[in-house]
Amino acid sequence: MINTIKSTKKITVLLLSFLLLLLTLSAQANSCEGSSVNNSVSVHCGEAPSATFDQDGRLWITFVQDQHVYVSHSDDSGKTYSTAVVVNPVAEDAEHNGENRPKIIVDADSNIYVSWTRKTSPRFTGEIRFSRSMDGGRTFDAPRTINDDELFTGHRFESLFLTESGHLYLTWIDKRDLEASVELGRDYSGAAVYFAVSSDQGASFSENYRVANNSCECCRIAIAPRGPENIAILWRQIFGVTTRDHAIAVLTPDGKTMEMGRASYDEWQIDACPHHGPTMIQSGLSGDYHISWFTNGDLHQGIYYARYSFDSNTPEQVFRVDGNAGASHPYLAEYGNTLYLLWKAFDGQNVNISLITSADDGASWTKPKILQSTSEGSDHPLIVKSENGLYLSWHSEELGYLFEKFTADTAGVRLGD
Template identity: 35%
Template sequence: MIRTATLAAIALLLQGAASAQMSHHYVSEAACDTAELRCATKVTPAFAPDGTLWLAWMAGGRISVASSRDRGKTFSTPVAIVDQPLALDWGPDARPKMVVDRHNRIAIAFSIFRDKNFNGEVLHTRSVDGGHSFAKPVPITPNTESQRFEQLALDADGSIFVAWLDKRNRAQARADNRSYNGAGLFFAWSKDGGGTYSEARMVKDNTCECCRISVAFAGLGRPAVLFRNIFPGSVRDHAIVTFRDPATPGEIYRVSHDDWKTEACPHQGPSLAISPGGTYHAVWFTGGGIRKGLFYARSTDGGQTFSEPTAVGRPDRNASRPYVVASASGTAIVWKEFDGEKTTVKLMTSRDDGRTWSQPKVIAATTDASDHPLLVSHGRETFLSWMTKADGYRIVPIGDAP
């Protein structure tokens, strides 16, 4: 069932994407297996504090990095962080993760497959010379069980928080002749710009093992992690945890009661943002018995309770892959829809911290394969970042979208 779910999710991923209103693009070709940006399947953006746009992408079995000082019109010569192709994790929710600190150190984490059973390993590297070179990637943890779905987040003091899904407790369960479901949510910190990470510690065991997680900060040293949990009865609904301090995870709270009972892998993780005013904004996909499709909810009490979920997008058009950001200028959500021929990216915005939302509007479209739509902010500007096979990579301020 897991492999079937994986293939189904990949089929959804390959349905398409992009609009001609966006700035510059790097076109992909039908047969494309080099490490160039035009061949990328997954592209991750990040703004440095000085406003430089950095991209990390997967192509040709490599992770490559380049930067732009003109909002994506031109890019520097790409640098591959490894010389030889790797067995990169190609799952629908997998992509390289990247943060850039005020010292222009670039930290990257990504996962590879160890074997044909989708057991993974999270590797990390960094650049201390402005992206001209990278250290040899090394494991995020010495444990040899499976790790996947890593997420990096840069705290206000320059510390890097990393969380991932880890199956190290599976080995002990097998040794004790016990069943083991899902994976454990683990975390670590780096105080040197991603050069080294602290010893891994667990937040919670038996979470869903095959969906991206999302991280935002509720305060200095207080990351919040939104993840798909496994509740009693094999219900895979979402939960959230906010750290009390860097070493201490807080209570785990349920985000919604969707009642998605499944033994398979959804391969659709959530997205979380916390506004300057402290409101939590969560978006997710569910196939539950109570509700199906994309939903949004907000919390004004630190994630302890959430509002009644609000439907996002059109279920009859396979609405999927939601992403949310919150900045001083407002909150924005993007997602994908597919009408049988064309994939569109839709946008909703809120100027009152999620109390009310604009009507959805199409801001990009394609009839070919596409990556997930992402949002990235710098200052008061928020940008849509999207990679498509037909039109390549594009980035545009959402205020300029049609």
């Protein structure tokens, strides 16, 4: 009798343990909460992830957790991840928000490049940090600071891009010219855009080059290729005294800035921080540039799309994507001659990730449909492209890190909830 009770107890304990294990596993598969070990390092528990595929189809991600930048990979397109490898062994205040996240690129030789912004004080100061792995992600070089002015001032909102020619570009928002003006007692609006280039797989970087004075001080910069070795960049610039619309320019590996133009005419007269950078890709069909951005100007309000040609130097096919308040953070991608644009919007209850597509290089667009939604806090949505298609990369408190394939035909998820 006693034995029976004991064995029943044992079975119950075993069953309970099994259930607990199942619960833990299912929790780990999505949200961070309920994870078996508190403070365990994972992309679900970390913040502001970025992702990219290498040429073998392996997914690489970087994210920030507890003042460390981590890199992890996945061989099943985001279902499971390898143990994260730390990039900065010494903790530092790596920025981890929608506009300011760590970036990751893997080249054809499987070298991994990672960049981020280190906050050096709460008062808008920071440094542009870079590290690389030359052994396929097992170890990372000691992080280096790329801004070369040695000033305790703002160097933030970095972007990283690798061209076909193998030139690795870093662009960022820089306040060294503001500092210099202040010392001379002169007014200076906003900040400046700077860049540096590496031609030796990140072993060294060029000096820092200035692209433009008087940029907006708090918006990420978008990058797309312009030929095999140059890049086009799109950023929010202060035109005149207070107009914060977009500028576009081409940068070269030897530090030149060319073809500077104005990419948006919204007349947003504002002395404020929109914290809202644009997105840009080059069209595979026409070679023009698809751009999308947020504005609240006199002429335009909401999320906009346009096609920019360096031949005409004007934004064309200007299209209001979403004029509702709460629409934000668009992201563009092209796959199989179809153009995809997704963005985030709040409807009063949920944040929805909406998608529209264009089959004619941005001349006309489908009606929006909702891909995902959440009723908790979430990151900006990103698109990651592989040879096989496009993936939504989106971190939220409710769903953890979501990495999900979608197409123009993907049925709206959670619609009608």
